[in-house]
Amino acid sequence: MKGLSRREMWAGLAFVSPWIVGLGVFLLYPILASLYYSFCDYSVFREARPIGAANYVDLASDKLFWKSLLNTLYFAALSVPLGLILALALALLLNSGVRGLTIYRTIFFLPALVPMVALAVLWLWIFNGEYGVLNSALSSLGVPAPGWLTDPAWSKPALVLLSMWGVGYAMVIFLAGLQDVPVHLYEAADLDGASWLHKIRHVTLPMVSPVILFNGIMGIIGSLQYFAIPYIMTPNGQPARSAYFYAMYLYDNAFLYLKMGYASAMAWILFLIILCLTLLSLRLASRYVHYEGG
């Protein structure tokens, strides 16, 4: 028996060995190095030189840091809740016993498949101030057309709007959650004469609350790292840095100004923000989220 378990141990380590290397080289080493660099003056071309907490101190008085952070929080605060509501609403519609469910599901999911760069280029065209289809539709309806990507007041709402187009992933996850809600709960509610709104509020929402939590946390993590779309659509955060996001400033620090220690400090602050918001969501969840059988 001893021999067998020893053999099993070696076999186990052999199977896992690629990951032991991968975890060490591509995760644990970079994590530790990044923490060290965040306390250093570092550009790839020179050795890292420790400078204590100077990067963090400098960040505290860096106006662009605060601006990019606030822009990012603004974007997340709008796009995450609105995305959750839209995804859940679409999933509820799909789950109401419609004919052609798979066709509608495909239609709502397709935009989520569009590669980020193609999506950015396409929406640059749709939002275009002179020939854009959105503004010509708005003006034919008599609505004044905003300068979506040229007016600092509209650039973030424009990006929130286009993020609604990509709710397909969250919708599919919601739909799976809704399909798992036992029918007998609705039947019981029907017997009690519950209205549609009552059933949503007292059956559906509690039953899918773990899925709302999951999609919410995923949304927070994703939106705080928002990069490719604004990098292409609002280069340098134009107009007037109104669409300059945290990850863009981080990237610029690392690869444009070669302030890699500074960028690493930003990355750790980002991680702490994500961690705090995730823990906060989980805390809120312990009050509102209902786990079946748990």
Added chain:
Amino acid sequence: MKARHPLSRAIVYILLLGGSFLFLFPLFWMISTSLKPVEETMALPPRWIPSSWQPDNYWKAVTHGSEILGYTPFLEYGKNTVLLCVLVVVGALISNSLIAYGFARLRWPGRDVLFGVTLATMMIPFPILMVPMFSLFRHLGWIGTFRPLWIPAWFGSAFNIFLLRQFFLTIPRELSDAAVVDGCSEFQVFRHIIVPLSKPALAVVALFQFLFTWNDFLGPLIYLTDQRMFTLSLGLQFYQSQHGGTEWHLLMAAATIIVLPVIILFFFTQRTFIQGVAVTGIKG
């Protein structure tokens, strides 16, 4: 929850149709613009359907600048992207299935701790890894090559390991025990019992890895330096930053070229795809 009342059913269908229009319109607009003559892209009010079809736009978009560059950029980008996708998908399938088997089916000291660490690393945002990875790859002389974009995939990734481990755990142990009694090695059990039974989960891993690589923008942006080696995503961004604001018909043609393969793949793998997305939500 079913909508039974005729009025509420009508409302549901109106919302679905309206929503479908809004979700499909941008894609329709992309394709429609890509087939228009250039003057018509600037017509006011916009024309829905091109007055004369210009499939030529696609060829122009694909070969744009080839006289100056001496090669056909988008064909080159396409080749690069396909090559990377193949390398990443093959590597991810082999490595993650082996690793997940080690976690799911074999007992060895430290296994559960290591699995816990593996799950915890999913919390780490990419910007933390970005700078040290760049300097590591620079020391290795990999910047400006494809290596940073595919070699890491051959060493596993936390999410895929988790996904496959959960799946392997659902395969009855009796199947593999019987094989071991018959004298099969662990690798034979893995190869001839576990892998054939895990095709749906492996398909999900392959699909997601393909999509990630096809769509990835930040990775190529950081690691690639030579224009000839750009991927489609990076190439389209480069093209847009050079010619943006004028040649919308060509930009939309190039965008369509990048979008279409993904959509076609989706239609062929819809079931696997939707299940994969749903499973990540429920198990995650």
